[in-house]
Amino acid sequence: MLDALKSRLRQVSATDRRLMARSAALPRTPADGLLTSLSRSANKGRLWWAVALVLTARKGATRRGALRGVAAIAGASASANLIGKPLFPRRRPAAEAVPEHRRLEKRPTSSSFPSGHAASATAFVTAVAMESPAAGLALAPLGAAVAYSRVHTGVHWPTDVGVGALIGVASAIGTQHWWPVHPDTPGHTAHRADAPVMRDGEDMLAVVNPGSGNAEEDPTDEVRFAWPKATLLYPDPGVDIRMQLTTEIARRNGTVRALGVAGGDGTVAAVASIAADTGLPLALIPAGTLNHFARDVGVRSMPDADAATEAGAAVGVDLGEVEIDGGSGAHRRWFVNTASLGGYPEMVRLREKIQQRHPKWPSAVIAMIRTLRTARPLRVRLNGKPALVWMVFVGNGTYAPKGFWPSRRPALDTGLLDVRYLRADVPYSRARFVLAAVTNTLNASHVYRQYDLPSLDVEILDGNRRVATDGEVGPLGRVFRFRSRPSALTIYRL
Structure with missing residues (x-):
């Protein structure tokens, strides 16, 4: 034939x-x-x-x-x-x-x-x-x-x-x-939230990070256009932005009614953590490279943020939280997108080092290849059960698709974490993982596990490791307690 x-x-x-x-x-x-x-x-x-x-x-x-x-x-x-x-x-x-x-x-x-x-x-x-x-x-x-x-x-x-x-x-x-087409719609949330109308950003404290995304595109002009009466705060390279923002809020003695942020996911996560701690609503202008959180929330650009604050329209969205014990003491971090243990934090640290001499995207590719080649498996307990894994991924909310490349959140108020990990206790696990990722058959692979859980406790059994939250490397720890915090953040959105 x-x-x-x-x-x-x-x-x-x-x-x-x-x-x-x-x-x-x-x-x-x-x-x-x-x-x-x-x-x-x-x-x-x-x-x-x-x-x-x-x-x-x-x-x-x-x-x-x-x-x-x-x-x-x-x-x-x-x-x-x-x-x-x-x-x-x-x-x-x-x-x-x-x-x-x-x-x-x-x-x-x-x-x-x-x-x-x-x-x-x-x-x-x-x-x-x-x-x-x-x-x-x-x-x-x-x-x-x-x-x-x-x-x-x-x-x-x-x-x-x-x-x-x-x-x-x-x-x-x-x-x-491998890459499903999804409707370009924001994540659903049934939780409307009360937030003050912000005329021209009066009584707003807005963090502006010119270093997010394209260094040649300073978002200051957009922030000034949307919120001309807002007080702008620029990150001090020598001070943690969370500490800097907390100090400024305290100095203003209760006159701040809302927070704003113009930056990438890392900057947004830092400001969102202070907004959640203080109960202040958050307005955001996406100004980073990927802007995953802004995309899922449904704030695509400065006009979206401006319209929402002028109308006082806001919703409640979930946040992820991780408590870290060991290493340098006890810490707590919020995350708006993802947290992870294992190879990813090491890849971020290596990328930042390579990035001093090369552009960001090639640096990320080089770092990923080197990390996969030299990665060491983690001996852990996941909710009390022993396991040997290459990495643990924890998403704030349930992501889609369920394969290798989680890309969006259909809902922002599930009260669940998206937990995924790669097993290292099966023969040729890395090769099998690569093959399953290429053929998009991870869901049927023995090396991959995915669960939607309200919480996850991870105990490292062979020393301390670092956690990465929203692409930023965090402190060392031995025990990590991940929790979903329903409607912990009030964010402006029409």
Whole structure:
């Protein structure tokens, strides 16, 4: 059956020849040169890498679409060039099939079937559209032009392009196996909260961290626009921001009615901990790299925060809490997103060291590779039960999906922690973990465990370790008591 299919696909149908002849018969226009240049620019996906770079400049759906598009191109290119072409070899159209002024200077020599250019173009455009329909619609003509250019320049038959496009669409849809598309909606909470109306930020103390996210984009102007009457507080590098904020609140002797923060998740977590301790409502302007908490809460930008404070609209959301005993004494830390033990805190410390000489993202990748290679398992008791693990992840609330990459919280008021850990007591556990993560089968893997619990006690049996909360490395400890604190934080949100 496969041989019959191969034989059929090697043949060029009468329909292909007829459509190619119609394309060749089109009159000469300025579009000929444009299509030729466009076809060359898409070699090895260079055009789509450039478009992805532009899309990533803006946070939100377009950035996610660009990342999904790059992943889709990888799948489409591999399917078309490494599988399709060797399995179904087909000769390309003769150079004389199209007028000379359309021909590419360097004609490809690989199999004509299927079109890798068409596969990459439709993969990228479809993937972007899955995250941002508006951006996908804007890119659709460019994708169609790239796909048609392969026929116009005489290097592919029409069915090569058609099948390549189908491969691209399938590759884009296939990315959902590892990275599901979710509605861009805030996490649900049924707990409305009382918060004062903040006209222009009067009686607000707002922490502004210019070092969050892009160092060249100081959020001060946005804060001044939203809350012109607020008092701004900038982190002192030599003082813990929690201590600095607590001292300033005390100095104002009860005149502060709300806290504000403009920064990344680490800064937000620090200010949120003081807001929870003092019972003050929190307004936030996302100004970090990822802004996970702001995204889940539903505050996407400065106008969202401004509108909520002007209306006095707020909700109660859960916070995570960890009590740490041992090492340097007893400590307590709140966390808005996640906490973890094991490899992750070590990776954060290594990333910060590498980051002194290299950019943040490459530093994170290098740190992750080194940490996985040199990680040592932890002997622990989890709620009293002995275990040997590589790492323990604790999320504030129940995250989705339940596999390797938790990315969002459908609800912010569950009163539960999302507990996940990787076992180290099974043979080849790291290799099995990597294989399960790549195939998205962690839920069925013996090395992975996930539970939704109101609390978790972790006792380290072989010394002290550090806990990481919201990406910040915390103090050493031997016993860690994680708790969900329902509606511990009042936050402004429409």
